[in-house]
Each structure stands twice: as structure tokens, then as C-alpha cells.
Amino acid sequence: MKTKVAIVGAGPAGSSAAIALSKKGIPNILIDKRGTVGIPVQCAEFVGLNINAYVDLNSVPSAINQKIKFMDIDAGKNFYRFDGKGYVLNRAIFDRHLADEAVKSGSKFLTSTRVYKINRQKNSIDVLNVEEKISYEIYYDYLIVATGPKNGFGYPKNSAYIYATQIKANLLKGLDSVICYFRPYIPYGYGWVFPKGKFANVGIGIEKPLSDMPLSLSLNKFTNEIRGMGLVGLKIIEKTSGLVPVSGLNAITDGNIALCGDAAGLTHPITGAGILSAVISGGLAGDYAAESIKSSKNLFEDYKEEIESIFKKPLFNAAKKRSELYPLMRDDPGINKNIKQLWPSFEEYYK
Numbered sequence: 001m002k003t004k005v006a007i008v009g010a011g012p013a014g015s016s017a018a019i020a021l022s023k024k025g026i027p028n029i030l031i032d033k034r035g036t037v038g039i040p041v042q043c044a045e046f047v048g049l050n051i052n053a054y055v056d057l058n059s060v061p062s063a064i065n066q067k068i069k070f071m072d073i074d075a076g077k078n079f080y081r082f083d084g085k086g087y088v089l090n091r092a093i094f095d096r097h098l099a100d101e102a103v104k105s106g107s108k109f110l111t112s113t114r115v116y117k118i119n120r121q122k123n124s125i126d127v128l129n130v131e132e133k134i135s136y137e138i139y140y141d142y143l144i145v146a147t148g149p150k151n152g153f154g155y156p157k158n159s160a161y162i163y164a165t166q167i168k169a170n171l172l173k174g175l176d177s178v179i180c181y182f183r184p185y186i187p188y189g190y191g192w193v194f195p196k197g198k199f200a201n202v203g204i205g206i207e208k209p210l211s212d213m214p215l216s217l218s219l220n221k222f223t224n225e226i227r228g229m230g231l232v233g234l235k236i237i238e239k240t241s242g243l244v245p246v247s248g249l250n251a252i253t254d255g256n257i258a259l260c261g262d263a264a265g266l267t268h269p270i271t272g273a274g275i276l277s278a279v280i281s282g283g284l285a286g287d288y289a290a291e292s293i294k295s296s297k298n299l300f301e302d303y304k305e306e307i308e309s310i311f312k313k314p315l316f317n318a319a320k321k322r323s324e325l326y327p328l329m330r331d332d333p334g335i336n337k338n339i340k341q342l343w344p345s346f347e348e349y350y351k
């Protein structure tokens, strides 16, 4: 099989790349190892309003679980409220919508297909249809790697990860805010309650191996605390876990290969937000691949420059704050003393 651009991974980054390419009339193949895109959801699903500049959510209202007005920070002793307009998405529908948009615009989409090797000399990838157990090769002019947090294929792994675990629970009180909790028993990370109608995503993320606190212990303590507040019910409707890269920018290009989204380390090292940066970087990778093909000139170094101009400084600063401030936040006075310098909603963060 042959294509102009192959895209590995149909998360928000890969599908955004495929949409950009197809809208410019460039033949491309989007490939994902999952049978159904977006499932299982490994995300707390909050995204700010600025997603509207990139994805037309009006055309897919079911991709929004709930609108959000505020972002609340509960630091134990102190509580803070900020303007935090945005959405708790339904990621399964959101991710599916982006992949569908790509297909409608002309992308070829291979599901249940794992890319297991890049043959850089031959400009090809080896793929395996995991259902039919058939392996074959796809030749490309350009390759976009959008494989999520573990990236793979010999690229340097993101050097620090939050290990996150989350349950879906019944929400007992209406909420119009996403709430982030800082507690000594959630070291090098935070807990969250993100409402979605009658339910909520309730989770914790801890940086490993910096902390040896077992995830299940931290999650149990957290769910017990918020159940005690009367926020959520006892029943665990779903459970999920996943990795969030928190070290900042990673490899972005490699010859005629571009990386985007979590694979390029674009999640915010403090908040863990990565949906919007995946959509933006995927769209840009698609745009630069399309222009490279049209001009017969590899423009991926320009892609790298643009990604660095948008993300390098803010992600570097956030990674630095993470490593400097979290060690001081292992107890209650430490949390309240440092929270304003740590979390980007506070003015003090930017001083």
C-alpha cells in the first residue's frame, strides 16, 4: 500500500492532522490499533472554551457532557475560585467525531491496525491488522506520529510521567466548576472532580517514581474524602487509568517524520491538559505535511520552529515549577505556601 502521508494514532492529534491533509486534497491514511476510536476513555475530559477556534462543537453537541463556568482550587486550608469557562467533553464522541471528519474529508482510516515498525530508509511502516492477523507494509512520503504518551518507535520517551487513575461516580450535587484538590496524600500531583451532568470524573495523578505512594491508596483516600463531603456516591461506575507526560517538549521532527500531541510531550506539566495542544499540533503537522508535498520540499523544520514558538517556553516554565515546587508541597503548610506559584490560574504563577 502507498500513500502521501501516513498518520499513526487517531486521538485528537492524529485525526486533526488527517483533517488538515484531506481538506488540502492530500491523500493520507490514518491508522489506529484500537477497534473503536476513543474507547476506553483515559481522560478527565475538561477543555477550555478556546477549543471552539479549532473544532466546531456546535455540529456535535453530544460531544459535550457539560458546560463549565469556574475552575476551583481546593488546597485544604484555602479555597480559590477562577473563571474557568469550558466543557467537560464526552471524549469517546469527541475523538470519534474528529476521525469521522477526517474520513468525510477524504482520509482512509484503518482501525484495529497496529504500526509496529518504522523503516526509515525505505519510507515505510510495518503494520499488523490485529483482528485478521495480517501484516503488511505502507509506503509514505511523510509520516506523522501521534501515538500518545508512550510515543514508541525508538523516540526518546517523555522523561517524566504522571500516573493517573480515575473513576466515574454519581454526582450528588449539581456543579458548574471543575475542582482540583491538593493534598499531602496526592504527592507531586493533584486530585480532581470534573462534573458531567449526573456523573463526575473523580481521579488522582501522582508522578512516579518520585513518589512511592500507591495509586489505589491515594485514590481511595481521595474518594473517601469527597464522599464525606457529600459530593459523589459510593458506586464506581467505571474505572480507568493512564499516563500524562509532564516533562515538556520531546522529539518533534526526524527527517520526514513529525511528532505531535502527547507523543511530542505537549501536555502541560502542571495541569496535565493536552487535548487542545494535541488538536493544534496535529493540525499544524497536517498543514506542514501538505505544504511539503505541494512544494516538493520538506518543511518539517518549519513545523518544529512553529511548535517551539508556541509551546517551548510555557512548557519549560511549567516543568521547572513542577520540579522546584512540588517537593515543598508534601504537607499542608507547604501546599498553601506554594500553590499560587504552582498553578497557572494565579497571577503569582507568572511572576
Ligand SMILES: Cc1cc2nc3c(=O)[nH]c(=O)nc-3n(C[C@H](O)[C@H](O)[C@H](O)COP(=O)(O)OP(=O)(O)OC[C@H]3O[C@@H](n4cnc5c(N)ncnc54)[C@H](O)[C@@H]3O)c2cc1C
Pocket: 008, 009, 010, 011, 012, 013, 014, 031, 032, 033, 034, 038, 042, 043, 044, 045, 046, 047, 113, 114, 115, 116, 146, 147, 148, 149, 152, 164, 165, 166, 203, 241, 242, 243, 244, 260, 261, 262, 263, 267, 272, 273, 274, 275, 276, 278
Ligand atoms: C487520566 C487522564 C486525565 C486527563 N485529563 C485531561 C483533561 O481533563 N484535559 C486535557 O486537556 N487533557 C487531559 N489528559 C491528557 C489528554 O488525554 C491527552 O493529552 C490527549 O489525549 C492527547 O491526544 P493524542 O492524540 O496526542 O494522544 P491519544 O489521545 O493518546 O491518542 C493516541 C492514539 O494512538 C493510538 N496508537 C498508539 N500507538 C499506536 C500504534 N503503534 N499503532 C497504531 N495506533 C497507535 C492509540 O490507540 C490512540 O488512539 C488526561 C490524560 C489522562 C491519562
